[in-house]
Amino acid sequence: MPSQSIWMIRLSLIYLAITIIIGGLLLIHKAVPVHPAVWGLLPVHFELAIWGWIIQFVMGTAYWMFPRFMKGKPRGSTNIATLMVYLFNGGLLLLLLSIFDVYSSILAPAGRGLLLFSVTLFAALIWNRILSYRKRTHDH
Amino acid sequence: MPPITRWFIKTGIFWFIIGMILAFLAELPILSTGALLLPVYWHMLVVGWITQIIIGVSIWMFPRKKRDRMKEQSKITVASFVLLNAGLVIRFLSEPFIPLLHGDFLISVSVIGSSLLQVLGILLYIIEIWPRLQPKSSRKKKPGRS
Numbered sequence: 001m002p003s004q005s006i007w008m009i010r011l012s013l014i015y016l017a018i019t020i021i022i023g024g025l026l027l028i029h030k031a032v033p034v035h036p037a038v039w040g041l042l043p044v045h046f047e048l049a050i051w052g053w054i055i056q057f058v059m060g061t062a063y064w065m066f067p068r069f070m071k072g073k074p075r076g077s078t079n080i081a082t083l084m085v086y087l088f089n090g091g092l093l094l095l096l097l098s099i100f101d102v103y104s105s106i107l108a109p110a111g112r113g114l115l116l117f118s119v120t121l122f123a124a125l126i127w128n129r130i131l132s133y134r135k136r137t138h139d140h
Numbered sequence: 141m142p143p144i145t146r147w148f149i150k151t152g153i154f155w156f157i158i159g160m161i162l163a164f165l166a167e168l169p170i171l172s173t174g175a176l177l178l179p180v181y182w183h184m185l186v187v188g189w190i191t192q193i194i195i196g197v198s199i200w201m202f203p204r205k206k207r208d209r210m211k212e213q214s215k216i217t218v219a220s221f222v223l224l225n226a227g228l229v230i231r232f233l234s235e236p237f238i239p240l241l242h243g244d245f246l247i248s249v250s251v252i253g254s255s256l257l258q259v260l261g262i263l264l265y266i267i268e269i270w271p272r273l274q275p276k277s278s279r280k281k282k283p284g285r286s
Contacts (some may be wrong), residue, residue, distance in 0.1 A: 001203070006273045013266045020262040024255035027231065030238050031251035041149055057198075065201070099253075 001064050004081040008060025009037045011089055015052025018046055030099065051092050059088070059122050066129040076125050084125065087118035141200055144217045148196025149286025153253055158184050176239065178234050187258070188228055195220070202272040216268045224261025230254035 022045045029038040063081060068074035075081065098107035121127025162181045167172045199217055234250035241247050 001273065001275060003275065006275065009273055010270070013270060016262060017266055020259050024259045027235070027255045028252050030235070031242075031248045049186060054186070054194070057194060061198070 002078070002081070003077060004078070004085050005060040005064035007085055008056050008063070008088070012053050012057035012060065014054065015048045015092075019048035019053060021117055022048070034132070042098075044096060047092070047095055051095070056088060056092075059084075059119075062126060063122070066126055066134055067131060068129065075129070080121055084118050084121040087114045087121065090117035098138060142214075143195040144221060145200040147221055148192045148199070151221075152189045152192035152196065155184045155192070155228070159184030159189065164261060173236070175206065176236050180235055184226070187224075191262075192224070198269055199265075202269060203274075203276075205271050205274065216264050220261045220264035221266065222261075223257045223264065227254045227257030227259075227261055230257065 022041050025034065025038055026045060028034060028044060063075065069076065091111045093111070094107045094114065095111030098104040098111060159181050162177055162184065166173065166177060166181070230250050231254035234247055234254060237244075237247055240250065
């Protein structure tokens with residue numbers, strides 16, 4: 001497993017643990033009020049579950065498991081893949097900060113922008129690996 | 141495909157279908173409950189379906205560090221499956237009644253219990269899968285395989 005996948009999947013598991021604990025707290029708060037500030041964590045719960053956990057886990061696993069190139073680097077540029085990991089998690093952290101009204105007018109678009117950049121890099125890295133080994137043998 | 145993976149995937153498909161039935165019923169004016177079942181529907185899809193599919197497939201596909209520890213590890217995954225799905229069942233049965241029976245002891249206990257069960261189920265999955273995230277070079281090579 002490449003280090004970029006290891007880090008994306010590890011981070012996604014950390015985010016999963018955080019979002020399930022927040023979700024558990026939100027659920028309890030619905031029945032037994034814990035603290036008025038707990039509802040403020042709802043957008044954090046959403047963003048971590050969708051971006052931090054599901055999307056990041058799928059991206060990390062796809063980068064690892066999709067067919068590899070037979071010549072050159074097996075998964076393309078490792079520098080671009082590392083950049084993808086940094087941009088994705090940097091973007092997610094900026095997005096989370098924006099939820100707490102920390103420079104939200106700047107951080108929210110900056111966070112979404114970094115996520116967009118990261119996903120674009122992912123698409124570029126994975127695009128030519130979407131094929132079967134059999135087809136590639138015939139083509140070349 | 142190991143049995144625990146089949147359980148996770150089949151249960152995931154079950155929650156997917158139930159979630160879609162709820163979504164369908166919510167569109168019928170005579171049966172619509174407004175926003176009452178919305179959190180149930182979303183959690184059936186995101187936790188019951190997507191998360192359980194991811195868990196099941198990763199337990200199957202992610203390489204184990206030591207194959208002789210399979211038996212011990214499978215206890216963790218079985219516990220994860222049982223706790224997570226017990227938590228989901230209790231949640232889906234009790235959450236819609238929170239606004240109707242607010243303050244009811246049984247509802248409060250059910251909600252707290254379901255929350256703890258789901259958290260424990262997910263944490264056990266993380267304990268199972270975390271050690272498997274390693275570079276190929278550090279995995280123990282099986283005799284006879286390159």
